Amino acid sequence: MTSKNKINEDLANERRKCNFNIEEVTYILDGGKEKTLQRKKIEDVALNGGASVDDIPEEYLSARERYENAIRKSCIYTNIVKNEVLEITGIENYGSPVLRRTGDAFFKDISPFMLHLGMFVPSIIGQCTAEQQATWLPRALDMKIIGAYAQTELGHGTFIRGLETTATYDPETEEFVLHSPTITSYKWWAGGLGRTANHCTVVAQLYTQGKCHGTHLFIVQIRDLETHMPLPGVKVGEIGPRMGFNTADNGFLGFNNYRIPRMNMMMKNAQVLKDGTYVKAARHGKLTYGTMVFVRVTLVGEASFNLAKAVTIAVRYSAVRRQSELRPGSIEPQILDYPTQQHKLFICIATAHAFQLTASWLWNTFTAVQAEMKKGNVDTLPELHALSSCLKALSTSDATAYIEQCRFACGGHGYMLSSNLPFLYAFVVATRTYEGDYTVLLLQTARFLVKAWEQAESGKVVTPTVAYLNRHFTTNGKMIWDNSPEGIIRVFQSVAAGKISLCVRSIRNRITSGMDHEDAWLMTTVQLVNAAEAHCRSVILHTYWNEIVRLTKHSSDNVKTVLNQLVMLYLTYWALERTGDLLRYSTISENDIDLLQRQYEELLVKIRPNAVGLVDAFDIRDEILQSTLGSYDGRVYERLMEEVQKNPLNKEPVDPSFHKYLKPLMKSKI
Numbered sequence: 013m014t015s016k017n018k019i020n021e022d023l024a025n026e027r028r029k030c031n032f033n034i035e036e037v038t039y040i041l042d043g044g045k046e047k048t049l050q051r052k053k054i055e056d057v058a059l060n061g062g063a064s065v066d067d068i069p070e071e072y073l074s075a076r077e078r079y080e081n082a083i084r085k086s087c088i089y090t091n092i093v094k095n096e097v098l099e100i101t102g103i104e105n106y107g108s109p110v111l112r113r114t115g116d117a118f119f120k121d122i123s124p125f126m127l128h129l130g131m132f133v134p135s136i137i138g139q140c141t142a143e144q145q146a147t148w149l150p151r152a153l154d155m156k157i158i159g160a161y162a163q164t165e166l167g168h169g170t171f172i173r174g175l176e177t178t179a180t181y182d183p184e185t186e187e188f189v190l191h192s193p194t195i196t197s198y199k200w201w202a203g204g205l206g207r208t209a210n211h212c213t214v215v216a217q218l219y220t221q222g223k224c225h226g227t228h229l230f231i232v233q234i235r236d237l238e239t240h241m242p243l244p245g246v247k248v249g250e251i252g253p254r255m256g257f258n259t260a261d262n263g264f265l266g267f268n269n270y271r272i273p274r275m276n277m278m279m280k281n282a283q284v285l286k287d288g289t290y291v292k293a294a295r296h297g298k299l300t301y302g303t304m305v306f307v308r309v310t311l312v313g314e315a316s317f318n319l320a321k322a323v324t325i326a327v328r329y330s331a332v333r334r335q336s337e338l339r340p341g342s343i344e345p346q347i348l349d350y351p352t353q354q355h356k357l358f359i360c361i362a363t364a365h366a367f368q369l370t371a372s373w374l375w376n377t378f379t380a381v382q383a384e385m386k387k388g389n390v391d392t393l394p395e396l397h398a399l400s401s402c403l404k405a406l407s408t409s410d411a412t413a414y415i416e417q418c419r420f421a422c423g424g425h426g427y428m429l430s431s432n433l434p435f436l437y438a439f440v441v442a443t444r445t446y447e448g449d450y451t452v453l454l455l456q457t458a459r460f461l462v463k464a465w466e467q468a469e470s471g472k473v474v475t476p477t478v479a480y481l482n483r484h485f486t487t488n489g490k491m492i493w494d495n496s497p498e499g500i501i502r503v504f505q506s507v508a509a510g511k512i513s514l515c516v517r518s519i520r521n522r523i524t525s526g527m528d529h530e531d532a533w534l535m536t537t538v539q540l541v542n543a544a545e546a547h548c549r550s551v552i553l554h555t556y557w558n559e560i561v562r563l564t565k566h567s568s569d570n571v572k573t574v575l576n577q578l579v580m581l582y583l584t585y586w587a588l589e590r591t592g593d594l595l596r597y598s599t600i601s602e603n604d605i606d607l608l609q610r611q612y613e614e615l616l617v618k619i620r621p622n623a624v625g626l627v628d629a630f631d632i633r634d635e636i637l638q639s640t641l642g643s644y645d646g647r648v649y650e651r652l653m654e655e656v657q658k659n660p661l662n663k664e665p666v667d668p669s670f671h672k673y674l675k676p677l678m679k680s681k682i
């Protein structure tokens with residue numbers, strides 16, 4: 013073995029210690045052996061030529077070079093997907109998460125094409141009629157047109173009903189006239205819009221026959237397909253440097269009485285007839301928000317994947333890194349041996365599992381609701397909206413915090429861009445804001461919870477995810493504390509029920525003392541966010557536990573044990589995090605809390621020998637991890653030194669700035 017492919021001895025030891033079948037766990041996380049094999053096949057094809065297509069790491073490039081490089085790599089990757097991968101998977105897999113994730117091997121930051129497949133294509137699929145899909149979809153999938161999703165404006169992101177861009181129907185020419193009446197009506201933020209896209213989905217207020225019908229979606233060509241020049245009446249550009257997403261050319265867009273054909277309105281849920289008559293087809297007023305619901309559902313899995321990457325890096329590094337001494341003169345321990353380090357990292361592994369299994373469950377719920385809606389039944393949509401809102405909010409928020417924790421766990425080297433942890437953080441922290449801000453989405457869930465509470469209060473049976481509310485009205489007093497997984501979950505549900513109940517009481521008291529409903533709601537929003545968070549926590553705990561029980565039914569004993577330890581760690585961690593709530597809403601005693609703490613510390617000890625095996629089970633290839641600290645072979649120090657060689661600042665022994673500035677300064681007199 014050459015030193016280049018030698019595995020770090022500490023990591024090799026860790027792998028020898030691992031006592032469970034790693035592949036078995038990978039299959040569970042991927043959703044079955046078939047799916048793992050399919051993913052591996054895709055990765056083999058897509059990464060066959062080696063994905064490191066950068067001579068100079070992208071972080072050393074100027075803004076223009078970075079963008080051009082990102083386009084170059086996007087085209088390479090798209091061609092591989094079009095010509096090689098889809099041969100295996102079929103066209104229906106074009107937007108699959110596996111392809112999105114394999115793409116991470118090509119970009120440290122983001123592909124400018126991300127929103128094309130991530131939102132432009134889904135908006136065609138979800139919001140267009142079959143006839144419109146036949147016109148647009150093949151061209152979009154074949155990259156004959158490249159799209160973005162332009163909804164947010166300079167003045168409004170959250171409040172969609174407040175968007176100002178107008179689309180006014182002109183029956184004379186059978187066209188819509190798009191217009192940006194104010195500076196705040198300029199579209200702002202859309203990924204891929206600034207320099208790359210020639211088309212985009214535009215969300216605008218629809219006017220016809222003198223009446224506004226609210227926001228609707230339109231497909232709009234913004235650039236010439238030959239010259240790429242913005243079309244007359246279109247003003248488009250890039251919004252400037254950001255914390256992350258710097259290769260995504262997020263853009264601005266304004267219209268000056270710009271005309272598009274009538275059939276460019278996405279007409280699945282509502283139509284404007286030739287004469288300007290508005291026809292509403294949908295049975296639910298918010299179906300035009302469907303693309304957002306779809307993306308929120310997918311973001312739970314994204315949060316899991318990115319956290320899995322971060323914790324893979326941090327655990328492998330912690331096995332390689334040695335620091336301090338426990339006793340004078342003793343060998344320096346691996347930092348993974350410190351319980352405080354285990355406390356930082358094992359919860360990240362468990363959370364990645366919790367989110368992955370919750371994401372699959374949510375995806376199944378989403379497809380079931382879609383199937384019902386196809387049959388004309390929209391009754392299950394409110395629950396899906398409430399679930400996808402809070403799960404998107406919590407998964408992105410927790411993943412952000414834990415990725416940062418992984419970076420802290422890597423000390424100074426975690427601060428290097430080459431560790432990839434700063435990129436991961438900058439990417440995931442944005443997911444807490446985009447596709448619906450954290451607070452705003454939890455307040456959407458709270459609306460649903462208050463309604464469900466009122467239904468349960470009146471004796472109605474409520475939907476499954478809030479069924480605990482029915483129990484709330486049939487039991488008296490605090491929930492009896494019980495240290496079993498089911499017991500902990502029940503207590504978390506009681507916490508949620510108790511908090512929702514307090515919100516309802518606050519709203520009612522405020523109304524009784526003279527406030528109108530809107531103000532009473534507003535004044536209660538701090539509590540409402542808290543209640544929605546508690547509800548969502550209980551959903552995740554419940555789903556994670558149920559799914560582990562279901563999925564490990566036929567697993568080998570050791571796999572069952574280690575996955576059980578992780579889910580117990582998760583339940584215990586959150587019980588300890590929320591002791592205040594538990595004391596308020598259950599009969600838990602100080603003694604029980606001491607027991608929980610001991611149980612938690614024992615779990616850290618039990619999981620320790622399998623920690624590296626557990627992150628190996630995420631099965632994330634080095635090309636995708638792109639980290640000096642986290643590679644499979646653990647050549648951390650060698651990779652950090654190799655990276656130094658790529659630094660353009662080290663190309664010449666003396667920098668020109670020495671002669672230009674430093675030397676004159678050194679020679680000058682005071």
Ligand SMILES: CCC/C=C/C(=O)SCCNC(=O)CCNC(=O)[C@H](O)C(C)(C)COP(=O)([O-])OP(=O)([O-])OC[C@H]1O[C@@H](n2cnc3c(N)ncnc32)[C@H](O)[C@@H]1OP(=O)([O-])[O-]
Nearest residue numbers: 163169170171172173203298301304305397446447448459
């Ligand atoms: C890579 C980067 C990619 C990034 C891309 C982006 O960011 S793209 C940009 C992403 N941008 C964003 O994500 C913007 C975030 N903002 C929003 O999504 C909306 O403005 C809003 C949901 C916050 C409020 O909307 P509103 O003022 O129209 O509504 P309201 O509060 O008055 O509630 C009225 C009723 O509607 C219900 N309902 C609402 N939504 C849905 C739904 N999807 N489905 C079903 N139902 C829904 C709600 O439950 C309530 O029901 P109730 O109680 O009456 O039975």
Ligand SMILES: Cc1cc2nc3c(=O)[nH]c(=O)nc-3n(C[C@H](O)[C@H](O)[C@H](O)COP(=O)(O)OP(=O)(O)OC[C@H]3O[C@@H](n4cnc5c(N)ncnc54)[C@H](O)[C@@H]3O)c2cc1C
Nearest residue numbers: 161162163164168169170201202203442445446447448451
């Ligand atoms: C990296 C990135 C990529 C993006 N990509 C796209 C894209 O491709 N297409 C697109 O259309 N958009 C995109 N966006 C925009 C994104 O969807 C919005 O930024 C997001 O929806 C939040 O809206 P906002 O920026 O207007 O924040 P605001 O709504 O102004 O929020 C500011 C603060 O006010 C609070 N707040 C707002 N309303 C309420 C309320 N009702 N109650 C309580 N608190 C409230 C929020 O909690 C937040 O703390 C992107 C954003 C980012 C950061």
